[in-house]
Amino acid sequence: MYGMVNKAVQDLITRQHGEDVWQRIRGLAGVEEDMFISNEPYPDELTYRLVGAAAEVLAVPATEVLRTFGRWWILHTAMEGYGHLMKAGGRTLPEFLINLPNFHTRIVLMFPHLRPPEFECMDVTAGSLRLHYHSHRRGLAPFVTGLLEGLGEIYRTPVTVKHEQSLDAGAEHDVFLVRWEESAA
Ligand code: HEM
Incomplete structure (x- = not known):
C-alpha cells in the first residue's frame, strides 16, 4: 500500500500514545523505515506487521486497531489532507455513501498504482x-x-x-448494514 497508509498509522500511534510507543511498535514489527514516503508503494505485509505489533504493544485486538485506524483515516488523514475531495463526495452522509463506489477513481489519478477497494450500495432506504x-x-x-x-x-x-456478512466467516464478500437517523441526514 502507498506510504501514506503507513504514515497515517505512525501519526495515529504517535499522537495518541507518544513517540516511545511508536518506536516499540516499529521495532516489534521489524520495520526499518523511520519515515514513509506518501506516494511510494510499500508491501502490504509491512502494514499488516505494523497493525499486528500495535495490537500486541497496546494489548488490544488487531480488529480494534483497524477500527480505530479507520476513524483516524477519515477524521485526520482524509479531512486534513484531502478536504476538498471529501467535500466533493457529498453534502450528507447518505449522499457520500451513494457516491462511495466512485470515490477512489479520483484517488487513482494521484496514486496510479492504487489497488482500491470496491463498494456497492444496495437496499437503499x-x-x-x-x-x-x-x-x-x-x-x-x-x-x-x-x-x-x-x-x-x-x-x-x-x-x-x-x-452482516463476513468473508472471513465464509461469505462470498463482506456486507455492512449502515443505519443513520433520518432526521440528522
Ligand atoms: C481522500 C480520502 C482518501 C484517500 C486519499 C484514500 C486513499 C487510499 C489509499 C492510498 C489506500 C491504499 C491502497 C493502495 O495503496 O493500494 C486506500 C485503501 C482503502 N480505502 Fe481509501 N482513501 C480515501 C478515502 C476512503 C474512504 C472515504 C473510504 C471508505 C469509506 C475508503 C476505503 C478504503 C479501504 C477499505 C481501503 C483498504 C484497501 C482494500 O480494501 O483493499 N477510502 N485508500
Whole structure:
C-alpha cells in the first residue's frame, strides 16, 4: 500500500500514545523505515506487521486497531489532507455513501498504482443501506467499520454499522448494514 497508509498509522500511534510507543511498535514489527514516503508503494505485509505489533504493544485486538485506524483515516488523514475531495463526495452522509463506489477513481489519478477497494450500495432506504465491500486484501473489514463511523462523525450523523456478512466467516464478500437517523441526514 502507498506510504501514506503507513504514515497515517505512525501519526495515529504517535499522537495518541507518544513517540516511545511508536518506536516499540516499529521495532516489534521489524520495520526499518523511520519515515514513509506518501506516494511510494510499500508491501502490504509491512502494514499488516505494523497493525499486528500495535495490537500486541497496546494489548488490544488487531480488529480494534483497524477500527480505530479507520476513524483516524477519515477524521485526520482524509479531512486534513484531502478536504476538498471529501467535500466533493457529498453534502450528507447518505449522499457520500451513494457516491462511495466512485470515490477512489479520483484517488487513482494521484496514486496510479492504487489497488482500491470496491463498494456497492444496495437496499437503499431513507435511513439505511447495505454496503457491499470487495477487496484484493484480507482482514480489513474492521477498518471499513471504523471508516463508516468516522464518516458519521464528520457529517454529525450518528451511525450504526452491522457487519452482516463476513468473508472471513465464509461469505462470498463482506456486507455492512449502515443505519443513520433520518432526521440528522
Ligand atoms: C481522500 C480520502 C482518501 C484517500 C486519499 C484514500 C486513499 C487510499 C489509499 C492510498 C489506500 C491504499 C491502497 C493502495 O495503496 O493500494 C486506500 C485503501 C482503502 N480505502 Fe481509501 N482513501 C480515501 C478515502 C476512503 C474512504 C472515504 C473510504 C471508505 C469509506 C475508503 C476505503 C478504503 C479501504 C477499505 C481501503 C483498504 C484497501 C482494500 O480494501 O483493499 N477510502 N485508500
